[in-house]
Amino acid sequence: MSQAQNTGQVMKAVIRIQRFNPDVDRKPYLADYPLDITDDTTLLDALETIKNELDGSLTFRRSCRHAICGSCAMNINGKNTLVCNRRVKAFLDGKGRVTIRPLPYLPIIKDLVVDRSAFWEQYLRVKPWLIPPASYNENQAPNSEFRVMPEEVAALKNAETCIMCGACYSACSVVGMNKKYIGPHALLKSFLRVMDPRDSAPAERLENVGGDDGVFRCHTIFNCIDVCPKGLNPTQAIETLRKLAQKRRDFEAARVERQKTLEADHV
Amino acid sequence: MRVFVLQRVTAVALVVFLTLHMIVVHYPPGHLDFSRVMVRLANPVWKVIDILFLLSVLVHALAGAYAVLIDAERIMPYKRILAWGAIALGVVAFIYGTITIINFKVLV
Amino acid sequence: MYKTTGFISFVFRRVSGLALVIYLFMHMLVIGSVNGGPEAFNARMAMMQTPIFRFFEVALLAAVVYHAFDGIRLLIVHWFNVTQYRTSLFYAMFVMFVIVTLVGGVPIILFALEGH
Ligand code: SF4
Ligand code: FES
Numbered sequence: 107m108s109q110a111q112n113t114g115q116v117m118k119a120v121i122r123i124q125r126f127n128p129d130v131d132r133k134p135y136l137a138d139y140p141l142d143i144t145d146d147t148t149l150l151d152a153l154e155t156i157k158n159e160l161d162g163s164l165t166f167r168r169s170c171r172h173a174i175c176g177s178c179a180m181n182i183n184g185k186n187t188l189v190c191n192r193r194v195k196a197f198l199d200g201k202g203r204v205t206i207r208p209l210p211y212l213p214i215i216k217d218l219v220v221d222r223s224a225f226w227e228q229y230l231r232v233k234p235w236l237i238p239p240a241s242y243n244e245n246q247a248p249n250s251e252f253r254v255m256p257e258e259v260a261a262l263k264n265a266e267t268c269i270m271c272g273a274c275y276s277a278c279s280v281v282g283m284n285k286k287y288i289g290p291h292a293l294l295k296s297f298l299r300v301m302d303p304r305d306s307a308p309a310e311r312l313e314n315v316g317g318d319d320g321v322f323r324c325h326t327i328f329n330c331i332d333v334c335p336k337g338l339n340p341t342q343a344i345e346t347l348r349k350l351a352q353k354r355r356d357f358e359a360a361r362v363e364r365q366k367t368l369e370a371d372h373v
Numbered sequence: 374m375r376v377f378v379l380q381r382v383t384a385v386a387l388v389v390f391l392t393l394h395m396i397v398v399h400y401p402p403g404h405l406d407f408s409r410v411m412v413r414l415a416n417p418v419w420k421v422i423d424i425l426f427l428l429s430v431l432v433h434a435l436a437g438a439y440a441v442l443i444d445a446e447r448i449m450p451y452k453r454i455l456a457w458g459a460i461a462l463g464v465v466a467f468i469y470g471t472i473t474i475i476n477f478k479v480l481v
Numbered sequence: 482m483y484k485t486t487g488f489i490s491f492v493f494r495r496v497s498g499l500a501l502v503i504y505l506f507m508h509m510l511v512i513g514s515v516n517g518g519p520e521a522f523n524a525r526m527a528m529m530q531t532p533i534f535r536f537f538e539v540a541l542l543a544a545v546v547y548h549a550f551d552g553i554r555l556l557i558v559h560w561f562n563v564t565q566y567r568t569s570l571f572y573a574m575f576v577m578f579v580i581v582t583l584v585g586g587v588p589i590i591l592f593a594l595e596g597h
Contacts, residue, residue: 277483279483279491284446319449322377328487329485332485339564348377404530407515431505
């Protein structure tokens, strides 16, 4: 199946997977699955092959298969990443083995599936949606867009491309100690909204994330940058929010001014 | 945020104070006793510097310990109590330390 | 568990920080002996200057210097938006830490070995 398009040499690999079935097992354990792979086999292909051909009880999340839905983040050889866009070959150690575990610090539901409720609860805390300018009327379709300058878009640092995979959240040592911490994913989202000229509530947001369970709980460990499959930088977002939180009134005043021009453009 | 700002401000102050302290008090390494300390502390300017140093080091130490403690999810709900405890401890230690510094005087 | 430079620096920062807090209060009590007069102070200071304590002093110096350079690194990250250099910054700070500890620590050890 997964070896249908055989573009490379076939080689042997051992996929070591952390298994756990709460109905039978007391503790998670590691199981080895020998497999033939090619250069092109992704980690997700390997998991699918194991599920289809070796052990149908293997449980994991996946959906899009091309790094956009964010459901397949797992811990590979100790580092969080997506499994659908990574090739097995790149992760094999000297013994031709790769170890797949569920995301750390989160309760395991079964095998590689973890309970991500804490992740989503923290996400909702920062009001991840855009709060539009006053002139925006919900009941009437706008006839033009709010025009934003290229520099303003650049200042968002691609934060809008986050796919909510949870790799950063579950790599964060602070999250490991304290689930009340908002977490890198949600702080990055808050940064995105705060920096967006169309957003009307930056001061409220900065107040919300400016407590000691928000940006000031971050200990600048950088794990979130190291693991993000989209190359985003939550730590820098947090540092920026820290600085803005200390002058949130001025920042809000500047935003009010900016939105006047934004609305003048928007006819 | 307040804790964070205090921590950074005192951090910068400490880089200066502590370098100074290490150099003037301990180098060249030698036997430390009352008379050696007095050479410096006879000057009231040094007393003021030492009191400021004491203040920043206490703020930094207690704010740091507080931050380490409330990192733990179980301790976080008690952060008010902890904060007041740290402030009380800080005040007592500051008074004690200031008395100590002032007590370095040449006895007549 | 993540064994990145960021995580390692974080653990060292905590451990050195907590050790220094404990040391600070002990230090204040020792120096506080001057409240009992210069003689009490001199007696206490003599106790603290046996060779054994000299080696503790080097450990103390290492903790202070590590904590200071790590703090400077964090201040740099906070003010200058340089997260992309995080690993090099860590190594640079670690090298500085080793150099300054040696420069400060070797004279102390030598002094202790001379046995004054
Ligand atoms: S910031 Fe990166 S690692 Fe974190 S949830 Fe978004 S895409 Fe995933
Ligand atoms: S399956 Fe959608 S991101 Fe991997």
